[in-house]
Amino acid sequence: MIIHLKQSIDSNRAAEIAKQLKAIIFKKDGQHVLITGYALKSIPDDVINEVADSWVFENDIQLASNKYISDKREVSIGNTTIGGNTKNTILIGGPCSVESEEQIRSSAELLKELGLGTLRGGCYKPRTSPYSFQGLGLEGLQLLAKMREEYGLNIITEVRDATHVHDVIEHSDVIQIGAKAMYDQGILRACAKTQKPVLIKRGFGTTLKEFVQAAEFVLSGGNPNVLLCERGLRTFETATRFTLDLCGVAWLQEHVNLPIILDPSHAMGYAYGVPALSRACVAMGIDGLLIEAHPNPSLAKSDASQQLDHNGFRNLLNDITPVAQSVGYKIV
Numbered sequence: 001m002i003i004h005l006k007q008s009i010d011s012n013r014a015a016e017i018a019k020q021l022k023a024i025i026f027k028k029d030g031q032h033v034l035i036t037g038y039a040l041k042s043i044p045d046d047v048i049n050e051v052a053d054s055w056v057f058e059n060d061i062q063l064a065s066n067k068y069i070s071d072k073r074e075v076s077i078g079n080t081t082i083g084g085n086t087k088n089t090i091l092i093g094g095p096c097s098v099e100s101e102e103q104i105r106s107s108a109e110l111l112k113e114l115g116l117g118t119l120r121g122g123c124y125k126p127r128t129s130p131y132s133f134q135g136l137g138l139e140g141l142q143l144l145a146k147m148r149e150e151y152g153l154n155i156i157t158e159v160r161d162a163t164h165v166h167d168v169i170e171h172s173d174v175i176q177i178g179a180k181a182m183y184d185q186g187i188l189r190a191c192a193k194t195q196k197p198v199l200i201k202r203g204f205g206t207t208l209k210e211f212v213q214a215a216e217f218v219l220s221g222g223n224p225n226v227l228l229c230e231r232g233l234r235t236f237e238t239a240t241r242f243t244l245d246l247c248g249v250a251w252l253q254e255h256v257n258l259p260i261i262l263d264p265s266h267a268m269g270y271a272y273g274v275p276a277l278s279r280a281c282v283a284m285g286i287d288g289l290l291i292e293a294h295p296n297p298s299l300a301k302s303d304a305s306q307q308l309d310h311n312g313f314r315n316l317l318n319d320i321t322p323v324a325q326s327v328g329y330k331i332v
């Protein structure tokens, strides 16, 4: 249950009520918000006069539920706002990994040329093998920060584990939590303590409920700026890297109040499929698209087969612009 206490309730009394109801508590717009497990269906008599409003749920999708907030939440990434009534689809571009200053500068220049504002590159890569390139770490974060400074871009980069979560929070404008890291509660709880947007990728074996519950860790810790990213599930099919769950996206659009970003690059695993999938994603009326692009994909140190070259990225933007318009959205 979500409970909004009356504005007149002070912090000491709010903490007492939270303890009594075994609730998580945070403050929003000067008001105390309590969240209990969904099993609680009614407010105890001794508290009822202190409650301004309450919502009952069938499961622990609560703060993210559109039964709590019926409109999609608005999230700002620098000067760009998505969600709410904006009908903006943010196109997030950049390489899988930050590899060198020359490479990431080339990506930054591409985005600037196209009038886009959000650069993504990984510095702590969650690789499947310990022998593959693991990312530049702090040096990569500093390169991204330099690009932000020089080109006025917003920076998205991922956290692999809790050891460097604070470095990533400090250096980025949007924190990405990867498909493998999305169950890591050290990361989720640390991201709850900032107000920076957090993009959570769905694990490839994660149910929609588990996915949204990961978001609940961040929301209930007091950070309302959460983005959900579908990036493909593991199915019986091996011809493509993963299977993009567009049915899941439709479900999220119906039930959840968080902006939705789609990542066809990781789902497909091969650059040839990314433009067509991107058109399909944008046609659903989504809040963002995450596309991997590299100045020279064949030399990429991670995810080489799926990254578009820069011409491919330019063409993709041309392709999706009219598709977005046809569903009332604008690429930003």
Ligand code: PEP
Residues within 6 Å of the ligand: 096, 122, 126, 177, 178, 179, 180, 201, 231, 266
């Ligand atoms: C990535 O975004 O480069 C990445 C590693 O993605 P995922 O966590 O979805 O596998």
Ligand code: MN
Residues within 6 Å of the ligand: 096, 097, 266, 292, 302, 303
């Ligand atoms: Mn990648």
